[in-house]
Amino acid sequence: MMRSALRERFSKEWFAKEGVCASVLGVDGAVNWLLKQKDFNDDDDRKQVNELELLSITPFDYCLRIAANVIPNPINESMQKYFFREGERGRASSEEEFFVAHLPRADELDWQNEDCVSIMAGADRIKDGLPGHVLIVPKNGSKHWKFGNITLFLFHARKGRKEKMAIEFLERLRRSCIRYAFNRGWTRIGIYFRPWGNDNCDSDSNSNFSNRNEGIEKIMRAHVVNLARAGPGLSNTRWKNLTLDDAIEVLGGRRRIASGRAIDVKQEHRRNERLVDVEHIVEVVEVVEVAEEERESHSSSVSPQLPPSIKKLDRKVNTEIRQLRSKHTQVSDGEEGRG
Numbered sequence: 001m002m003r004s005a006l007r008e009r010f011s012k013e014w015f016a017k018e019g020v021c022a023s024v025l026g027v028d029g030a031v032n033w034l035l036k037q038k039d040f041n042d043d044d045d046r047k048q049v050n051e052l053e054l055l056s057i058t059p060f061d062y063c064l065r066i067a068a069n070v071i072p073n074p075i076n077e078s079m080q081k082y083f084f085r086e087g088e089r090g091r092a093s094s095e096e097e098f099f100v101a102h103l104p105r106a107d108e109l110d111w112q113n114e115d116c117v118s119i120m121a122g123a124d125r126i127k128d129g130l131p132g133h134v135l136i137v138p139k140n141g142s143k144h145w146k147f148g149n150i151t152l153f154l155f156h157a158r159k160g161r162k163e164k165m166a167i168e169f170l171e172r173l174r175r176s177c178i179r180y181a182f183n184r185g186w187t188r189i190g191i192y193f194r195p196w197g198n199d200n201c202d203s204d205s206n207s208n209f210s211n212r213n214e215g216i217e218k219i220m221r222a223h224v225v226n227l228a229r230a231g232p233g234l235s236n237t238r239w240k241n242l243t244l245d246d247a248i249e250v251l252g253g254r255r256r257i258a259s260g261r262a263i264d265v266k267q268e269h270r271r272n273e274r275l276v277d278v279e280h281i282v283e284v285v286e287v288v289e290v291a292e293e294e295r296e297s298h299s300s301s302v303s304p305q306l307p308p309s310i311k312k313l314d315r316k317v318n319t320e321i322r323q324l325r326s327k328h329t330q331v332s333d334g335e336e337g338r339g
Helices: 003-018 024-035 045-055 062-067 077-083 150-159 163-184 204-209 232-236 244-250 265-301 308-338
Strands: 098-102 133-138 188-193 222-226
Touching: 003 024, 024 150, 024 244, 062 098, 062 133, 077 098, 077 163, 098 163, 133 163, 150 163, 150 244, 163 188, 163 222, 163 244, 163 265, 188 244
Parallel strands: none
Antiparallel strands: 098 133, 133 222, 188 222
């Protein structure tokens, strides 16, 4: 069954009956419905990718066209690197698996209207400021149908019993969103998805949106919103916004942010920095363990007397291990304090 046909059945058979599904229970129910569709076969990935490639040449999903390299991203590569740079000193990040895109300028100017539904926050308080509602999109989103929507992503993870990998992907997405927000100087943000049943083209009353860039979503994207500049669009669309932590909970993972709470950008950024430091230390310890094995091999095969170079390495090993233990203790204490 092609993805579009499945979506049509979903809208008629499940969403029409259950209504709003942008919640943990709602999306969990939607995924369970999809899992019961025996006639849905996801083995022919090439066929699904072909469908995405065809969809990418239509004007309806701006982000999919960028991901498929059909059109260039107005936010060029140097700006992407600037937005996603890491660290307090702004060091360049490693290869980024996501890109940032902006909503249409006309929508940005509409953010204060009481009936606004197209954008959730206003731009920075400067002339021609950058938008307060941006989209963070997986670069390989055009390569596999599972990235068509957050509902499909969760369904694919649970069907293949790949929940752990999916949670790791969402956590990497969180880190990229936090890094972007930190580099923009934002303090509180929300990270939202639009599950099936909750976008513009699921309602006949919203058919006037069919030719907009941000009409029906054909590729998964995170809506990152600067809550300090939130407008009426946030409350007007709250019923169709699934938070990132909601998605992780559907996969059986542990929430980092309680339901209804904003994400503290500085706190999360500090946490991410500590995780990067610990990952580096673990790499150092692996190198040190290899050196220890070489030392033991050398001492048993040559003589019981250690040469000066090995003695020096031994001191370095002990120093590195003490630093590692200290780092792990600091991180654990910090986690317990927040818990």
